[in-house]
Amino acid sequence: MTTRQRTALLLLLGSTFLLAADLSLLNVAIPLIGEQLRFSVDNLQWIATSFALTAAGFTLFFGRIADLFGRRLLFLLGMALLAVSSLVGGLADDPAVLIWARVGQGVATAMSAPAALALLTITFPEGPLRSRALGANGAMVSAGFTVGAVLGGLLTDLLSWRWAFLINVPIGALILLLAPFALAESKTAARARIDVAGAVTVCGGLVALVYGVSRAGDLGWASPVVLGCLAAAVVLLVAFWMIELRSAAPLASVWIMRKPTVRWGNLGGLAAITMQTAVIFLVTLYLQEVAGHSPMTTGLAFGVVGVAAFLGGVTAPRLIGRFGYRRSLVIGLALQAVGPAGLFLFTDARTSLTLVLVVLSIGAFGHVTAVVSYMVTGTSGLPGQEQGLAAGLATMTQQVALAVGIPVMSAVAVGRIHQLEADRLPTAEAVLGGVHLALGIDAAIVLVALVLVATFLRRRAQAE
Structure with missing residues (x-):
């Protein structure tokens, strides 16, 4: 690897670790958050579900946006949104504010994660170097998820659950400071066009799928809400496939x-x-x-x-x-x-x-x-x-x-x-x-x- 490749790898792996840790940082703290911010029992699940819905639902859309308008640009915007959303979540005193902060973190993950992976594959040509880089990336995903669970418990016990949010702010700021110098911009040469119908159907289908599965644990698989969401997911994702067959600029x-x-x-x-x-x-x-x-x-x-x-x-x-x-x-x-x-x-x-x-x-x-x-x-x-x-x-x-x-x-x-x-x-x-x-x-x-x-x-x- 060249010096620039090593620096780019370090930054991208750091962002991968941070995004993976966010998936598990708050799991241990959810009951305490609910008690201090006066969440109802039925609404506690939204602390986790709101993040999962947006992160899963918008990832494919933002992956295409990164192709068309610049992978480094979208990566930086995503990391900036992550830092801001984490700051808002760490200072939140109201359930609605905290949920919106989690939504922001989910959108930031949907923006940053595909852009970072695309930058990784562009930075390293197909072959041994890319395999090594992706190997390290996979290790960071697992390590981030595991460390996030342990670190979330420690931060909650020793300091406050708010630090499970606030820890993202200085790390995100450091990545934003260094990334413009270490990462080269890349995007497709094709004329920028957005498949709006495809974006709406795939995002809606994935959100319905994740929401339906998330509610099955407390409502049961036979619940009309769960069955309705899963049926909507099937209809929207089939519609997405049919739209992509005919679209001149498919998502x-x-x-x-x-x-x-x-x-x-x-x-x-x-x-x-x-x-x-x-x-x-x-x-x-x-x-x-x-x-x-x-x-x-x-x-x-x-x-x-x-x-x-x-x-x-x-x-x-x-x-x-x-x-x-x-x-x-x-x-x-x-x-x-x-x-x-x-x-x-x-x-x-x-x-x-x-x-x-x-x-x-x-x-x-x-x-x-x-x-x-x-x-x-x-x-x-x-x-x-x-x-x-x-x-x-x-x-x-x-x-x-x-x-x-x-x-x-x-x-x-x-x-x-x-x-x-x-x-x-x-x-x-x-x-x-x-x-x-x-x-x-x-x-x-x-x-x-x-x-x-x-x-x-x-x-x-x-x-x-």
Whole structure:
């Protein structure tokens, strides 16, 4: 790498870490925020859901905007909005102000994340350098999410939940100060045109999807609200596909969505991120409600798992260099399945924490390997003018997966827990039964994705 490439990589990785940490920084503090700002119980979920809705819903749109008007420009605007929104959230004394601050953070993530990934792929040509850069990026995603959970707890206990917002301000300001000198502007040479109909339908469809899945945990899957949102999501996303078939300047090229590496790479990434996010939630439930460990012990346990995830990000580029992105994605998914499958098969109330950490660490190593491999897969073999779109798709996959993983698996677990409690089982045994069912389904979904990716990307490789 050249000196400029190293500097650009450092800044982009810093922004990736910051954006990933924001996904988990507030999770521990949500009950305290609700108590101090007088949130009603029904509205507490909006502290997390408002961020997820906007981050998932607008990522693809802003990925295209970055292509047309400048990736560095949109990255800088996103980081500026993140700093301002975080300052507003940190100073908020009213529930509505805090929710709007979270909406701003979500929009900022939708602007910055695809632009940063596109800048990364443009800065490093396809090959070993890009694989190394994407490997480090994948490690930062996992490390940021893990460190965010631990740091959020520490900031809340030692200082105040407000610092979970305010910590973004100086870091964002530093990135804004250095980025204009380290990052070169890039954009497509095509005439700037916006597919308004496509933007409205895809944003509306993704928002309806994430909202419906998020509400399923408390309302139930049979709720008219949930079913209505999911039906609206299907209608809007089908409409989006039909619009893109006919649009002269499509938001998402049908060609790029039909490309096997983009399609199957993103499917592998969707399964990997959705299911690993759910594993973190389910293991937290198991360690505290079944095994009786304290929140501090749980946080330290995830710190150990975070080290394994970081090692996965460092090792993944070498695996890709040796085995190729298809095999590396399959290997990553296979190792990731070890985590939920091992916990499903071997855990009970007396299982040692060491065994839990071993299977979780193997799963975390495989997870980050899969994440890096799907990013390489989903952005490979594309011209420069399509990199922002491919990066937007990959980032949208990540945001949607982070938003829906916990609601889907928590609904499965909670439904089973209520069923077992109705059969008069003790609470700890009921929780264990719910966690076991969700972990089994989690492992099965990862393995199904593995088979699909291995089969269809192998056919592509044979065709080539």
